[in-house]
Amino acid sequence: MVDSGDATAVVEMQGITTQFGSQVVHKDLDLCVRKGEILAIAGGSGSGKSVLLREMILLQRPTAGTVRLFDQDAAALTAEEGLALRRRWGVMFQKGGLFSALTVSENVGLPLRELDVLDAARIDGIAAWKLALTGLPAEAAHTSTPTP
Ligand SMILES: Nc1ncnc2c1ncn2[C@@H]1O[C@H](COP(=O)(O)OP(=O)(O)O)[C@@H](O)[C@H]1O
Ligand SMILES: [Mg+2]
Incomplete structure (x- = not known):
């Protein structure tokens, strides 16, 4: 990751736990991506990369923890605010x-x-x-x- 000092946090995830039934995919995960940084997520198949990305782009909610996007709490967004945020990012399949x-x-x-x-x-x-x-x-x- 490129260190860009105090630049604005674009994605902040804190205390993320993701669980499907008894399967724990993420446990107490913290992550922060600031403006200008490039983050690569590496891990074996099934380790939780795609689920983490889905949680970052409002397609899925974690079981516990907070997701902040452009300094807004993802869980507190109105439908309109969510739509405005979604227009700010692109995703390649x-x-x-x-x-x-x-x-x-x-x-x-x-x-x-x-x-x-x-x-x-x-x-x-x-x-x-x-x-x-x-x-x-x-x-x-x-x-x-x-x-x-
Ligand atoms: N909607 C879901 N329901 C149940 N299990 C899921 C769901 N989505 C993902 N999983 C499980 O979570 C784990 C992580 O999946 P995923 O994030 O897709 O892995 P990868 O790191 O390969 O992208 C896998 O074991 C997957 O089967
Ligand atoms: Mg994947």
Whole structure:
């Protein structure tokens, strides 16, 4: 992790315990990620990496402990505050997976569509531009994305 001194805490987890039935996945875990830091979580399969990430992005609540995101208590957020926070982060799926029911272009444009500030034609244009930057041929935009 890069030490960036007193920079703002972006993710703070304290005393996190996660349990599924009798299986304890995390016990009294503390973690803090500050602005500008890069954190890698390493561990064997089934050790609790994905569950920890799910707890950081409001997809799952720990059994005990507190999660603070941008200095707000995740457990005390209104639906509106939760939505505003969710718009501040991006998540890439394992193996770069895309939504298989959408075309490549629709996948690329999805975050912009969710923001709901640009019209569909503008979003398609931006998606085409982003895809061109990758070197993919233009026709790739309209292909479906079968899961690997
Ligand atoms: N919703 C769930 N219900 C029950 N057990 C779960 C659930 N989600 C994850 N687990 C269990 O928690 C453990 C940690 O899972 P996970 O975080 O996915 O591991 P990994 O480190 O491989 O990402 C595993 O034993 C998994 O089976
Ligand atoms: Mg995982």
